[in-house]
Amino acid sequence: MADGFFWYDVMTTDTAAAKKFYADVVGWETQPQGPDYTVFSINGIGVAGLMDIPDDAKGMPPCWMGYIHVADVAAKIAEIQREGGKLMKGPITIEGIITFAVVSDPQGTGFLIATPVPQGPVERPARNAPGTVGWHELYAQDWEKVWPFYEKLFGWTKLHTVDMGPRGVYQLFATGGADAAGGMMTRPHEVPVSYWNFYSVVPAIGAAAAKITDGGGQIMVPPMQVPGGGWILQARDPQGAVFALTSASQ
Secondary structure, three states: OOOOEEEEEEEEOOHHHHHHHHHHHHOOEEEEOOOOEEEEEEOOEEEEEEEEOOHHHOOOOOEEEEEEEOOOHHHHHHHHHHOOOEEEEEEEEEOOOEEEEEEEOOOOOEEEEEEEOOOOOOOOOOOOOOOOEEEEEEEEOOHHHHHHHHHHHHOOEEEEEEEOHHHOEEEEEEOOOOOOOEEEEEOOOOOOOOEEEEEEEOOOHHHHHHHHHHOOOEEEEEEEEOOOOOEEEEEEOOOOOEEEEEEOOO
């Protein structure tokens, strides 16, 4: 059984400003969960979270991180370490909610592994509904060398590739079933570090782009059409966290 991303957090330096920005841009509702965490939701269904950069990570830039579902966090940590990845923090259990750990792949790209509690069926929004995360993209140091790590550890499968000319090959992958969940590529020279980028679905890419700039964000890759007819953009929020958007409509 393949394991895929199921939750996403933005860690930032100004949670009040980030909450307003993403509510405006993506259309998320915001629900406080304790004094230090805000849930972004769609029709009351949580899809992502917002928090301050933790004290033990002060100095790191604001960023988005994704959680990959696993059945046993401790067992998966051991597998990750055997395959050349690293444990950065954890495992940590928040009673009645989740057990998680912060890890990295063999090329240093960070992500989280987690087992939610309870482990039974959880209400989820419809696939690719506005406000969901519709695409997961890895800018790797070398995607061909790191691919076997994700394939072996999480059961991901290769789909077709897209030739991007001088930028190399873009490898689409699935995390269960036949539909693509994302893609990976070797990072271009202008991207200084490897990282996972997450694309939230919005009703129309042009309107969302305007909201980004109106809200103090910066467009890094302007709206562009991609194979299949969809539209994407990449941006930074006002605090500097990189994020991306996707839409079926211009």
